[in-house]
Amino acid sequence: MLFKNLFLGVLVLFSVLxxxxxxxxxxxxxxxxxxxxxxxxxxxxxxxKYEALTGIKVDFExxxxxxxxxxxxxxxxxxVNLPDVFGILGEKRDFASFIRAGxxxxxxxxxxxxxxxxxxxxxxxxxxxxxxxxxxxYGINPGIYGVPIDIMTIQMVYNKRLFTQLGLxxxxxxATLQEFLDIGPKLQAAGMQGLVSGWGEVWMIDCLxxxxxxxxxxxxxxxxxxxxxxxxxxxxxxxxxTIFKQMKEAGVLAQGLVTMINKSAEQLFANEKAVFAFNGSxxxxxxxxxxxGLEYGAMLPPQASDKHPIAIxxxxxxxxxxxxxxxNKEEAVKFLTWLTNQDQQAYLAASTNNLPANKNSLAKIPExxxxxARGMDYATHPNVWGVSEFSLVIEAFDRGIQSIIIGEKTPExxxxxxxxxxxxxxxxxxxx
Amino acid sequence: xxIKETLENYVFVLPAxxxxxxxxxxPFIWVFQLGLFEWDGISFTKIFVGLGNFxxxxxxxxxxxxxxxxxxxxxxxxLTLQNILAFMLAWACDRxxxxxxxxxxxxxxxxxxxxxxxxxxxxxxxxxxxGANIINRTLIGMGFGNLAHNWLSDPNTALTTVAIVxxxxxxxxxxxxxxxxLQTIPRELYEAARVDGASAWESFRKITLPLMVPxxxxxxxxxxxxxxxxxxxxxxxxxxxxxxxxxxxVLRILASMRGxxxxxxxxxxxxxxxxxxxxxxxxxxxxxxxxx
Numbered sequence: 001m002l003f004k005n006l007f008l009g010v011l012v013l014f015s016v017l018x019x020x021x022x023x024x025x026x027x028x029x030x031x032x033x034x035x036x037x038x039x040x041x042x043x044x045x046x047x048x049k050y051e052a053l054t055g056i057k058v059d060f061e062x063x064x065x066x067x068x069x070x071x072x073x074x075x076x077x078x079x080v081n082l083p084d085v086f087g088i089l090g091e092k093r094d095f096a097s098f099i100r101a102g103x104x105x106x107x108x109x110x111x112x113x114x115x116x117x118x119x120x121x122x123x124x125x126x127x128x129x130x131x132x133x134x135x136x137x138y139g140i141n142p143g144i145y146g147v148p149i150d151i152m153t154i155q156m157v158y159n160k161r162l163f164t165q166l167g168l169x170x171x172x173x174x175a176t177l178q179e180f181l182d183i184g185p186k187l188q189a190a191g192m193q194g195l196v197s198g199w200g201e202v203w204m205i206d207c208l209x210x211x212x213x214x215x216x217x218x219x220x221x222x223x224x225x226x227x228x229x230x231x232x233x234x235x236x237x238x239x240x241x242t243i244f245k246q247m248k249e250a251g252v253l254a255q256g257l258v259t260m261i262n263k264s265a266e267q268l269f270a271n272e273k274a275v276f277a278f279n280g281s282x283x284x285x286x287x288x289x290x291x292x293g294l295e296y297g298a299m300l301p302p303q304a305s306d307k308h309p310i311a312i313x314x315x316x317x318x319x320x321x322x323x324x325x326x327x328n329k330e331e332a333v334k335f336l337t338w339l340t341n342q343d344q345q346a347y348l349a350a351s352t353n354n355l356p357a358n359k360n361s362l363a364k365i366p367e368x369x370x371x372x373a374r375g376m377d378y379a380t381h382p383n384v385w386g387v388s389e390f391s392l393v394i395e396a397f398d399r400g401i402q403s404i405i406i407g408e409k410t411p412e413x414x415x416x417x418x419x420x421x422x423x424x425x426x427x428x429x430x431x432x
Numbered sequence: 433x434x435i436k437e438t439l440e441n442y443v444f445v446l447p448a449x450x451x452x453x454x455x456x457x458x459p460f461i462w463v464f465q466l467g468l469f470e471w472d473g474i475s476f477t478k479i480f481v482g483l484g485n486f487x488x489x490x491x492x493x494x495x496x497x498x499x500x501x502x503x504x505x506x507x508x509x510x511l512t513l514q515n516i517l518a519f520m521l522a523w524a525c526d527r528x529x530x531x532x533x534x535x536x537x538x539x540x541x542x543x544x545x546x547x548x549x550x551x552x553x554x555x556x557x558x559x560x561x562x563g564a565n566i567i568n569r570t571l572i573g574m575g576f577g578n579l580a581h582n583w584l585s586d587p588n589t590a591l592t593t594v595a596i597v598x599x600x601x602x603x604x605x606x607x608x609x610x611x612x613x614l615q616t617i618p619r620e621l622y623e624a625a626r627v628d629g630a631s632a633w634e635s636f637r638k639i640t641l642p643l644m645v646p647x648x649x650x651x652x653x654x655x656x657x658x659x660x661x662x663x664x665x666x667x668x669x670x671x672x673x674x675x676x677x678x679x680x681x682v683l684r685i686l687a688s689m690r691g692x693x694x695x696x697x698x699x700x701x702x703x704x705x706x707x708x709x710x711x712x713x714x715x716x717x718x719x720x721x722x723x724x
Contacts, residue, residue, distance in 0.1 A: 070690065077474050094693055097474035200671020256559060256585040259670035264555070391692035395495075402675035406587055424492075 028328045029057040030335055031083035033076075035069035036318060037062065038285055042351040046344055050335060058335055077103055084326040085336065087318055088146075092383040096138035098321070099145055105322040108143040110333050118337055119144070125376060126151045126357045128384045129316040137387050145321060147336045148357035150348065152317035153375035154207055154280040156195075156302075157368075160295040162275045166190055173299040177243065180302040184250030187275060193254035195247070196269055197278035198262025199405075202398040207313045208278055209401060211301050212240045214311035214380065226387045228426045232397075232419040233412075241411030243304055244404045252276070258402045270294055281372035282317065285353035298371035300378060314379025317354060390425040393418060460706070467700030472693045485700035496701065499679040500708070506595040506680070507659040514599035515651055518606030523640070525607075526614040536611070543604035551668020554597045558583050584670050587677045594669055594678055598662055605658075606651045613647030614640070649720035653713050660709060681705045 034043070040062045047058040061083070063069040070089045076082045082103055088095050098104050111119040111127075119127065130146030132138065160170035166186045174180040187194045199205050213222045217236040224230045225237070247253050254260070254274050262279070269277040270290035277283070278301070287294050303310050320339075322332045338344060345361035348354065355373050356362060362373055382388060389397075400414030409417075467485055469478035489496055521539055525532045542550065557566050559582070568580035583593045617640065625635045663682035666672070673679035673687075685705070688698035 074473055094474065097472045097693070101475050198671065200674065202672060256582045259585045259590070259674050261671040395687065395691065399673070399675045406585065406675065408587055408675065
């Protein structure tokens with residue numbers, strides 16, 4: 001009898017628990033994977049706020065460092081078990097591969113609903129990074145496939161206090177390459193280090209070189225080079241390579257720059273051991289953490305030519321994509337709409353010192369961040385060019401610049417080597 | 433009856449064979465299979481290219497063979513400098529010296545440290561902007577100021593500097609294995625040699641060295657396998673491949689996977705690299721057999 005009662009009791013208990021869990025399941029949990037260590041606590045706060053508002057739980061899962069995150073996302077993509085929302089770190093072709101594999105929802109209809117009400121809140125250049133234009137070279141259906149969470153620009157920063165020590169005007173950073181090169185002897189006389197950056201990790205070299213390529217030859221010629229219509233041995237490209245030689249010879253580059261990791265470069269600049277740094281707008285938060293009293297300003301890379309405006313890399317800093325296979329995709333889109341609203345974006349900007357993707361949330365940002373934001377007028381990004389260079393060519397290009405800086409190769413030699421690889425890759429592509 | 437016994441024996445080895453197959457053989461075959469495709473690692477479609485990736489590695493990829501050469505250079509330094517140091521220290525600690533247990537602990541600290549930590553620490557020691565610059569200061573203090581320079585950013589010294597830091601980090605493993613090997617040599621052999629009038633050098637040459645050959649082969653194989661696969665330390669010390677001067681095979685594989693999104697090619701590189709390591713280990717093993 002006792003056993004029978006116990007059995008019935010357990011049965012009733014399980015039935016009740018079963019019913020209650022069914023009830024809880026009626027509101028979905030949105031799962032989001034990201035790599036942004038500095039933004040995790042702000043995301044968690046916003047998730048709590050959203051749950052209080054809607055009853056829908058949002059589960060932000062942080063996977064850092066970014067390399068590990070990239071591998072995790074790829075593995076999850078191959079296993080078709082991506083979360084409801086995720087970000088992609090990589091080039092536009094990786095983004096395109098995810099879309100081609102059916103992992104990413106086309107958000108165009110959501111963005112354009114109610115007279116483009118969602119689309120219009122973003123900086124157009126931030127949205128462009130997540131957009132595929134008609135007849136794009138990736139073969140993706142035109143549309144918007146990602147939601148920018150913040151924006152970034154990569155520019156130069158300079159230390160105002162060290163500028164004063166060098167007898168320079170801290171309100172007037174060098175505007176031309178010659179003015180920049182002229183600072184070299186002053187730096188050497190004062191025993192100070194010039195420009196620091198993460199050039200050991202090479203992609204930042206690529207970034208500055210492209211800035212100068214746009215400045216010297218203009219966008220059309222850069223894109224024509226990528227398409228294989230202009231060779232890298234063209235005098236304009238040799239001029240781009242020569243800039244790095246000039247910088248080295250003028251003494252404006254810090255010692256050991258070619259093997260410097262960006263974290264070391266950030267430490268050097270924050271600790272006032274270097275006068276200039278080439279870094280992204282995310283550095284504002286990093287420098288604040290390392291030295292809150294640092295006095296510095298942001299500036300565009302000094303122009304090498306007045307033929308074309310200088311261009312800097314910028315656009316969406318980080319974006320979120322919605323899993324096209326998710327059963328919670330409608331809820332995920334609603335959450336992202338809420339997350340990119342003015343208030344939430346202002347909160348994210350204030351708490352993480354990143355530039356908001358919502359153009360209406362720029363009102364209360366620090367001056368140096370505003371300087372980075374103004375750089376958006378000059379921003380471009382390889383992801384919006386519609387064509388992409390062969391990765392082996394990019395590798396040879398970046399390695400070549402490292403070789404120029406250490407005096408191992410001349411600009412002409414590097415240009416020839418890059419062109420040889422370009423021709424080989426073009427021939428391979430034609431043969432396919 | 434005999435069949436039953438045979439089957440029983442197979443049952444005993446079955447778990448080990450199953451584990452070995454699932455975690456080693458099958459992945460190896462799978463990676464080889466992926467090496468026959470052009471694949472970005474994301475799409476569901478792969479293009480079959482046969483042995484095209486392997487052909488590219490062997491006949492076109494100059495960077496790959498340059499990276500192999502760099503790894504071989506680091507390995508050569510590790511096989512000589514690192515292992516001679518490890519053997520000498522193990523031999524010293526095997527003898528009756530003061531504080532030998534203290535030394536044993538100290539020598540084993542570098543191998544248990546993370547390669548990232550070791551890289552950062554040595555970067556601080558070597559680097560002359562943000563670091564302590566100890567090496568250059570010492571050189572200047574000793575009157576060799578003309579030798580002081582940025583060791584990690586000079587293409588002539590970057591790889592050797594990486595190799596030396598790798599040796600510092602790795603010698604503790606060799607030390608431990610050599611010490612264990614030395615302790616298995618019966619003490620009576622040394623006593624008998626001493627009674628027969630053998631000098632310390634003769635005892636070392638005629639007893640210690642011959643009996644330590646199998647241990648030396650083991651350490652050499654482990655050194656080759658460990659050193660050829662070095663990469664975390666390089667990333668931590670110089671940020672990456674430094675215009676190819678610190679490029680190693682694992683960094684090339686990573687560049688193919690992440691930089692170029694060529695997963696199929698990266699798999700072919702992995703298989704080629706694995707085969708090279710297996711062949712080197714096999715040759716070492718055969719030489720040691722001949723030596724015995």
